[in-house]
Amino acid sequence: MRKAWAPLTLVVLLCLALAGLPAPAVGQQPRIGITVSAWFIPPANDLLKEIVAEWARQKGVVAEVEFVSEGDLVPKFTTAAEAGAGPDIIQVASLHAHLYADKLVDVTDIVGPLESKYGPIAEIARDAAMVRGRWRAVPWYATPQVLTYREDLLREIGEPVPDTWEDALRVGRKLKAKGVPWGEALGHCPVDCVTTVYSILWAHGAREVEKDGKTIALKSPETVKALEFIKRAYDEAWPPGVVGWDNASNNRAFLGSQLGLTTNAATIWFAARRQAPGIFPSINHAPIPRGPAGRAIPFWPTSLAVFQHSKNAALARDLVRYITDGPQFLRWLEKTEGAGGSALLGITKLEKGRDPKLKTVPEVIQYGRLPGWPGPPTRESAEVHAKFVLVDMAQNVVKGMPIPQAIDQALAEMKRIYGQR
Structure with a gap:
């Protein structure tokens, strides 16, 4: 997950200078606030401020930047949307473009030219920011999960990089025998643990609901196969205790040479440069494994919206x-040192200077899916995600509950959430 980032809120106060007239007093100047998650990499934050200041100079306005913590982002969005006051521009988190579509300005005329120049737009960004055929936020960047592995350890056990989940299990068994296992979080954590369960379910063809977003479809042979795989991985390849892992657990274990394979954002690689220089040269990345139904990854793309x-x-x-146009975005993306990518998939072809070990990051954005897929994002799918309904189902299985019982328990909770009997 992005636990190594230090997301911040950037509030830009823009003061319009009246053409041909003396500038009005500060208290009389218009104020525009923009709330965004910035990166833990200082040069990226600095360049974002420069880009805003650059725009301000072009428009003849004054810009002031203020930073606050990540925890303020969602409450700030909710409060501003419901009160009709607060920042003018805000980073969209979770399903807020859908939950508060009537509070956001239609930006279809901004996204259209961007898509023409740098598209196509990743499916996940379209699902997150387009509401009833109209864009309510402009796609910006994405930080998907990838498979993080040790090249030296794979060489020692004579295995290539896993492409399928069955490959990962085979490799994981050998790594566990060597004392540096494959490990995936299976606790109550909103990113890594969800990635583990949703990616494996989707790869085996399982789904929460049908494409209509209403018909519950969890009870299926595909769900059974996915849970059987998770049980095998837990018993044969993962280290004990993964049911108690949080978003930081696999990071600590990998950096401490206690894991040889895991899924995570590219933050382990960045942290290893400083904290684990001995293993840093051997760390590399690949797409999260695929299954019989393909490859799919849950994550939230980042976009910007304007309040009405x-x-x-x-x-x-x-x-x-x-901010989102190609020239500015590419300059900023370079300063993130390759840890993220663009939901505008054509941007990848224009990018320069990305470390070869991070080339996978933008490539896997095309596999991003929102909770509830293949149905559209809904309040119900967001609640299933937030309450760890599917994670609990997998936890119950690895703890010994029969698979049919675990599915039925999750199904009962889903029916309650979806208002069905």
């Missing part, structure tokens, strides 16, 4: 356009 309560919506829209 903005008193300076034209300026706010123009700033969003400027």
